[in-house]
Amino acid sequence: xxxxxxxxxxxxxxxxxxxxxxxxxxxxxxYMYWYRQDPGMGLRLIHYSVGEGTTAKGExxxxxxxxxxxxxxxxxxxxxxxxxxxSVYFCASSYASSGANVLTFGAGSRLTVL
Amino acid sequence: xxxxxxxxxSLSVQEGRISILNCDYTNSMFDYFLWYKKYxxxxxxxxxxxxxxxxxxxxxxxxxxxxxxAKHLSLHIVPSQPGDSAVYFCAARPNFGNEKLTxxxxxxxxxxx
Numbered sequence: 001x002x003x004x005x006x007x008x009x010x011x012x013x014x015x016x017x018x019x020x021x022x023x024x025x026x027x028x029x030x031y032m033y034w035y036r037q038d039p040g041m042g043l044r045l046i047h048y049s050v051g052e053g054t055t056a057k058g059e060x061x062x063x064x065x066x067x068x069x070x071x072x073x074x075x076x077x078x079x080x081x082x083x084x085x086x087s088v089y090f091c092a093s094s095y096a097s098s099g100a101n102v103l104t105f106g107a108g109s110r111l112t113v114l
Numbered sequence: 115x116x117x118x119x120x121x122x123x124s125l126s127v128q129e130g131r132i133s134i135l136n137c138d139y140t141n142s143m144f145d146y147f148l149w150y151k152k153y154x155x156x157x158x159x160x161x162x163x164x165x166x167x168x169x170x171x172x173x174x175x176x177x178x179x180x181x182x183x184a185k186h187l188s189l190h191i192v193p194s195q196p197g198d199s200a201v202y203f204c205a206a207r208p209n210f211g212n213e214k215l216t217x218x219x220x221x222x223x224x225x226x227x
Contacts (some may be wrong), residue, residue: 004157035217037175040123040219041218041219042118042120042203042217042218042220043158043203043205043217044217045215056199061156090157090158092157100148100163101146101207101215102148102160102163102164103160103215105150105157105158105159106157107155107156107157108155108157108177
């Protein structure tokens with residue numbers, strides 16, 4: 001059982017280039033999320049999805065787009081990368097339920113924008 | 115506007131002693147509180163949670179205490195083991211909106227053998 005898988009694990013971009021991070025989960029979770037982690041900032045929510053075909057903005061959505069065409073996949077796109085988007089990106093998923101709603105995270109994707 | 119605060123960026127504790135990690139929050143609408151643990155080059159993993167209707171939840175060596183009036187929660191690890199060395203994130207969310215999980219900035223715990 002793979003859980004949440006992120007690809008690629010590492011990527012270096014030049015300013016202005018575009019790229020897509022892929023997240024796949026095999027737990028049949030309804031909810032999926034993209035977070036970024038920066039030093040001293042903790043984990044901040046970029047975008048999330050509450051089901052196939054839906055997306056919504058989180059705390060820091062500017063400069064990113066997402067798509068959830070299939071329930072198991074959640075893509076994060078950078079159309080024109082900026083050095084401020086240098087970060088570690090984490091995808092997560094969870095069941096659509098009340099209560100603690102525990103998130104399962106992927107191992108992260110480290111992105112450097114030069 | 116940091117709604118969940120972990121004021122200690124790092125903490126060192128002797129093996130076998132108690133580790134106490136603290137977390138403060140400002141949003142009175144938070145209803146559930148979670149602790150995640152993160153090792154280098156891995157994603158965060160869920161550790162323990164507590165609902166606002168409780169003041170304590172225990173799971174083996176890990177206990178979380180919640181003081182709603184002070185808007186403060188703490189994670190106790192007893193006894194501390196070398197494998198507990200990691201970054202610990204406190205997180206909170208309101209009762210509505212499952213997606214609204216807000217994380218603190220994390221505390222790096224180092225257990226000294």
